[in-house]
Amino acid sequence: MTNFTKINTIKYFLTALSILFVATGFQTVKAQDDGEVNVSTGVDIYSTYVWRGVAYAGPSLQPYVELGAGGFTLGAWGSQGIDGLITSGTASNGFQEMDLYTAYSFDFGLSLGVTDYYYPGTLFFEEDSHAFELNGGYTVGDLSLSANYIFAGGGSVGDDVYFQLGYDVGQANLFIGGGDGWHSTDTEFTIVNIGIGTSKEIEITDSFSLPVSGAVILNPDTEQFYITAGISL
Numbered sequence: 060m061t062n063f064t065k066i067n068t069i070k071y072f073l074t075a076l077s078i079l080f081v082a083t084g085f086q087t088v089k090a091q092d093d094g095e096v097n098v099s100t101g102v103d104i105y106s107t108y109v110w111r112g113v114a115y116a117g118p119s120l121q122p123y124v125e126l127g128a129g130g131f132t133l134g135a136w137g138s139q140g141i142d143g144l145i146t147s148g149t150a151s152n153g154f155q156e157m158d159l160y161t162a163y164s165f166d167f168g169l170s171l172g173v174t175d176y177y178y179p180g181t182l183f184f185e186e187d188s189h190a191f192e193l194n195g196g197y198t199v200g201d202l203s204l205s206a207n208y209i210f211a212g213g214g215s216v217g218d219d220v221y222f223q224l225g226y227d228v229g230q231a232n233l234f235i236g237g238g239d240g241w242h243s244t245d246t247e248f249t250i251v252n253i254g255i256g257t258s259k260e261i262e263i264t265d266s267f268s269l270p271v272s273g274a275v276i277l278n279p280d281t282e283q284f285y286i287t288a289g290i291s292l
Contacts, residue, residue: 096128105289108138108154111221111242112252112278114285116140116154130164132172155179160194168198176212190217201227209240223252231257243280251280 101123108119118141125134140153157179162172172194181188190212196205202225209219219240226233236252243249256274263269270291277284 096126098124098126100124101292103289103291105287107285107287108140109274109276109285109287111223111236111238112276112283113242113281114283115156117142119154130166132160132162132164134161135159162194170194170196187212203227207238220248230259231255249280251278253277253279 103121103123105119105121106117107114108116108121116138119138120141121136121138123134123136125132127133135158137155137157139155142153155178157177159175159177160172162170164170174192174194176190176192177183177188190209193208193210194205195207196203198204204225205221205223207221209217211217217240219238219242221236221238221242223234223236233255234252235250237248237250239248240246242251254274254276256272258270258272260268260270271288272291273286273288275286
């Protein structure tokens with residue numbers, strides 16, 4: 060199967076999931092007076108955009124819009140690098156990423172989903188502009204495991220994997236992740252993401268608090284070390 064055929068197949072698949080999701084949401088509203096369909100939006104502001112042990116931008120704005128009904132989720136998430144907006148006195152787009160995703164979470168801790176990675180500057184309807192990834196996660200107690208498989212994409216992207224193990228210790232989360240393909244410097248599987256993260260809420264008023272998160276991250280593959288912090292609005 061060619062990459063072009065794969066892209067079209069996945070487009071139809073995501074469309075079908077979206078239709079199923081919306082239909083499920085409407086049925087939920089009809090079935091229950093209080094309803095379980097909700098739409099949320101917000102923005103996170105991070106000191107550095109680090110994803111799976113790799114820094115893609117400095118200070119970044121990361122907006123999202125999400126629709127949820129029962130266990131289904133359908134959303135859009137993006138990242139805009141602030142440090143690239145002005146470069147040497149000249150306007151610049153900076154690093155941009157705009158993703159679409161859909162997922163379903165089961166009551167026993169399992170979640171399954173699909174993510175479409177897209178980077179503005181490329182043509183949205185071109186096959187090389189997207190990478191599609193299957194996402195799986197399982198949480199039991201304080202232990203969590205995620206598995207991700209990039210199964211379609213333009214250029215050299217495809218058949219790439221990433222696994223991450225996490226463990227909550229009080230208010231902190233310890234994590235270690237490894238991957239191949241676009242995750243590592245030589246495309247071979249290796250550990251790329253080791254760190255500790257934490258979060259808390261700062262009370263501003265009696266009715267409003269500000270979520271704050273932070274992480275310390277080491278990528279043994281690239282030998283890079285990062286300290287990040289962010290707030291959610």
